[in-house]
Amino acid sequence: MRVAGRRRSGRCLAALGLALAVLTGACAGSGAGSGNAKDPDATPTSASARAAAAQKQLAKNSLVPLEGPAPTPELPVTVDSSDGRRVTVTDASRILPLNGGVAEIVFTLGLGDRVVGRDITATFAEAKKLPQVTKAHDVSAESVLSLRPTVVLADTDTGPKEAVEQIRDAGIPVVVLDPATKLSDVTTRTTRIAQALGVPAAGKALDARMSAELAAARAGVPEDSRPKVAFLYMRGSAAVYLIGGKGSGADSLLAAAGAEDAGTAAGLDKPFTPITTEALAQAQPDVILMMTKGLESVGGLDGLLQIPGIAQTPAGMNRRVVDMEDGVLLSFGPRTPLVIDILVDRIHRA
Template structure:
């Protein structure tokens, strides 16, 4: 169920918030600027920004990389980066960081998960989620940014054997990983001060979003991962990635609260009864794959939950919800507003 837009007053406030809540250099809104009454305006501003599918880079001139640098790679290696003139991120969230740092004009290709507007015209170097070493090397990158999930391993080895520095990062699965990953990307590209500025901006935005959580509101939210065409029906638990977002938005992860200690567990009526979510959170394509809210409530056990009975379903675009990048504060703004509505 999509939450309708608020009043024209809220939308007017949203426009005013766009430069404060979503933009800026090391600034952005501070926690002191937020209040529970501003949650709808912040959410409307965030929705407007996400609908544009564009990024908001740091203010000012793009940073100039100071190289060479030697950094630790998550595959146990130390990697020396001498040239950041042709950057190739093999992860959508990492690409968002590179562009937001102001280095987008140096990016020469993209992973399939880099779906934001600035990256769309770049050549894609992955098929499904597998990296093509030949496609990567044809773009003559001077540095490649990957993560431990990037593969196949043979392709990464082939890129490295060709003399291209490959910096491997840990996957981002919780809110705290956003700043860690930003710091590591900025250091690898020789722009550590820009990384600090971006982390400061995101920290301010997150604080403002969280300050808008209504006092005393603590709904239980279940994250459901579904792909109806493949008969995949899972409920998130500890480590799903969504649990950190749900908690940051002032709610309780229903799966985690029900004792689900794995990231994902097949949905059963019994598991849903234990979880008793007040709100269901899903990716947009996942919700569409089961026929929207009407189809969702027909899945055994869903209709018997408080969320199912009230049809309280929140969905967000797949590439943004768990992207854990510079747009994550916008996700929290929207969740704070939607999951606390009654």
């Protein structure tokens, strides 16, 4: 993650066809650990120190699983699927998550050695060598079946539907999950995945870990600071220029980081709205938040300032643009507390 101008972006973007994608409780048992994602002997207390540690961890592009031995699935289990079905899982020896955020949770629960394939959005280091079963976010039923999974984890917008039905018709349990579009969805998603894989105690332990990390990150929010931050989704090569509003997903992250979502404050009641000079003038963001590839696609900070209306905002005039890697910013998973650590520090800087 970088702050442009000083150094040089499975999921809430569902409306854009992207798979992008709190927390209380404590527990132990079934082999589940409950350690923190950072070394407890070196846990920084200031916002800047936490942000530096978070940035270092994200730069590794690697996950931090729960401490202790990997949990042993207790099966069979029957769970509710978000497509209205009841699904029985009898074997979790070959898990196939069809979303990058879901894969992050599976790996962090300690079940990564059971994962046999990946979705295009699973870009973290532990998953890169796994065979990819999607193309342009569409699932290949043939590729899935060739991996002989014993359970498939999908989202409500996983498609095409014919491919999902073909996988199910082959006798493979398919558990469908609701997409995570806000911070409060993370605990529900983690709990449901852990239950479907027969490791509910590990799910509670991960929820407790993330809860503690988020609380520590929020403690660094200055009491007298509430900047207005606009989330801009851009793909310059495709002429896509959007500003986030209510339900974009970024609004939830910004609220947790002690900021006000500029699009929502300007009355944008849709997740995304085409950028216009009028919308930017109404939003008047102090800071602009973007995905790294989106910022690069418009030519970096200098290119961004050439887009009509950007340079006239307080963020543009002060060159205050924060960007973060695409697969992390809106993943809503185990690495989300690291995102909040960074946002708390970066968006409140003078």
